[in-house]
Amino acid sequence: MGSRMYACGLPIPLFSSQRNQHQPPIMASLTIRNLSITPLELKSVERFEADAVPGPGGFANITANATSTIKGLLNPITRSPKPGLVAKSVDAHDRHDPNLRVDPFTTHATEIRSADPGREVIRLTFEEPDSGGKQYQVDIPGPSPRSLTLTRLNGAEKEFTAIYVPTGAFLALMSSANLSQWMHEIRDDLPISVLSLPGTHNSPTCHVALPSVRCQAVGVKQQLASGVRFLDIRVNCSADDEDLTLVHSVFPISLTGTKRLDADLFKDVYEFLDQNKSETVLISLKREGPGKGTDDRFGRILHDNPRYLGGDNARRWFTEPRIPNLGEVRGRIVLVRRFGLEEGLKQENGGGGWGVDASAWPDNCEDAPTGSGLVRVQDFYEITESTNIQKKIDLCRKLLEKSGECRFTGGSPPLFVNFLSASNFFNASCWPERIAAKVNPAMVEYLCMRHGEDHKGPNGLACGDCATGIVVTDWVGHDGDWDLIGCIVGWNARLQLKQ
Structure with missing residues (x-):
């Protein structure tokens, strides 16, 4: 991170209403x-x-x-x-x-x-x-x-x-945390749900693509090196082969060639974790795209095929149906599952299933739990007019406040997943980058000025351990701007006071 001069979302008047143009300003x-x-x-x-x-x-x-x-x-x-x-x-x-x-x-x-x-x-x-x-x-x-x-x-x-x-x-x-290894300072016994975790929405969509499809300025490798620890991945699954390709909705993420889940994403994550063994990465996998494969088929391919989570790669993943402590998953990937399971995989882990279950994902929600109760999400994404962006900002602040209210008392709160992203394909003023240009600075301001202050959030809640939860962003790293990621990571310092 390098001081950002933000236009504050909570402005303090700098000039007296009684002043005429010849009087000097009254400074705050x-x-x-x-x-x-x-x-x-x-x-x-x-x-x-x-x-x-x-x-x-x-x-x-x-x-x-x-x-x-x-x-x-x-x-x-x-x-x-x-x-x-x-x-x-x-x-x-x-x-x-x-x-x-x-x-x-x-x-x-x-x-x-x-x-x-x-x-x-x-x-x-x-x-x-x-x-x-x-x-x-x-x-x-x-x-x-x-x-x-x-x-x-x-x-x-x-x-x-x-x-x-x-x-x-x-x-x-x-x-100023070492963003490539910021988890090094956090003790092993803390559940990952009490951390402040930066994430990216449609993480690999940094390639040349339609502007409504592209959500990121840089690739996953640079995101991880800059502190991102939650990746949101959408995958196309066909009915007649086991090639899993990266998509955003029905669109390919690149107009210059197909990108694959194993070669163009997992490879980068494995290399990062091999070089930074203090870290963990959460990967949310969801089936999208035009392919005719079902959730059952998608899950079975992931589980069995050694190109994905099968074979020797299984050791790299945490796939139990619970929220782990950080010490259990250093150097590994936590599977957050946004797809249903066929009967055989439901019997994994003593009948508990496979992965952190987020399959019952509430659509376009303002604040709701998933079916398993392990994840709570804000994912309001249907922005119809540019003026609706303020509603999105308000919802993001509210979930930040709710996550920060939680206290770690030996149990584990749910994973709060707070999407800052939204878009409207038919309105250029609501394409991902334009929304991020307004939402991201507003979140930096809130995290600096209001987050973690008793009764100063939008709902006036008391402050707990101040974790931000998982904050899922668009267009971070654009022109080298990692301020939002650094602000999210910075809140983990509060946990060090408890050590």
């Missing part, structure tokens, strides 16, 4: 939230005149113009980020030393005036208490509209990330 005061396990002290606040950092010019838009080429239609929509700011000189025009302590997972409303928009940069210097002067420094707003890694001073060894919401004058600080 800075709020600081420490979302790491390390106490920090704010030692100094310096103010500098700002210069803008030019951003990349221009952006490509998909249009309904009759002269649009098919190449233009299939390209992703790109947007230039807003330019960041840098200090114009090395000399601050103002400095004071607040010596404010910000303990782990606490929020402090300060009396520090926020930066004058577009004209000023504030440099904050934090220090680890009793560390011999180890310090961390960040400028807000920063040179990037995304997150910033704090500069380490005086031999400081830890890494911290800042996300700044300027319209809320809100700064969130979190540990």
Whole structure:
């Protein structure tokens, strides 16, 4: 992650309604939230005149113009980020030393005036208490509209990330996890359902395809290396062969050639887990596409064929019908089953079945359990107008709050699966990337500003262990933007306080 300047979904007015255009703005005061396990002290606040950092010019838009080429239609929509700011000189025009302590997972409303928009940069210097002067420094707003890694001073060894919401004058600080091995810090006895798990929707759909089909900017290999631990996979099954191919609804995921479940997906996951044995990956498998194969046939092929979960590959998978503890599944894949079973597979595991059962999946649901009770899902996806996106954002926040309310007391809550994705094939303003461009920043803001705060969520619930559950995203990693994934992973630090 590198400080993101989000347009806050919960804005704080920065200007007095009585002010005329010749009066200076009334600036909000800075709020600081420490979302790491390390106490920090704010030692100094310096103010500098700002210069803008030019951003990349221009952006490509998909249009309904009759002269649009098919190449233009299939390209992703790109947007230039807003330019960041840098200090114009090395000399601050103002400095004071607040010596404010910000303990782990606490929020402090300060009396520090926020930066004058577009004209000023504030440099904050934090220090680890009793560390011999180890310090961390960040400028807000920063040179990037995304997150910033704090500069380490005086031999400081830890890494911290800042996300700044300027319209809320809100700064969130979190540990910069090693995203390829972030589970390394979590103890073995915790059920995977109490973790905060980033996921992707239609995970392998990063290839050249219709814009309503493509949901991801990068491939599964890069997703895993960047912290994603839940993959949503849709598979076509035919009645007359055992080749399982990757699809999105009835469409192939690539217009440049068929992609296969074994060679183009499982291979990447196996390689990742072989190299990162502290990690686990949850894979949700669902039968879709034009093939005439049934769920019974699909399950039997997966179970028996050594190209999939059969033979030697069986050792790589956790297929018991329960939610495991992390220690049981490090280096392995957890099967989340979104298909029915034939009678023989129902007798697996002492008659309990095969895999975590999510076969009775509620369609287009706002918040509902699956039939087994092991999974609870928000998967409202039928967006008919761009204005409906706000309803989607509200539903996502509500399930985040409900997941965060749970407490681990020796049992296991269900897997909360929270889809941020939605689309409408017939409305270009509701294609996956356009929805993600609104939903993803709103979720970053919520996770930084409201998640884990008692009674500050949409339903006013009390805070429990603050797990986000499984948050299933579209279009993460676009132009190197992994802020949402980093924010989800960051909430696992709360579990370290219980160790």
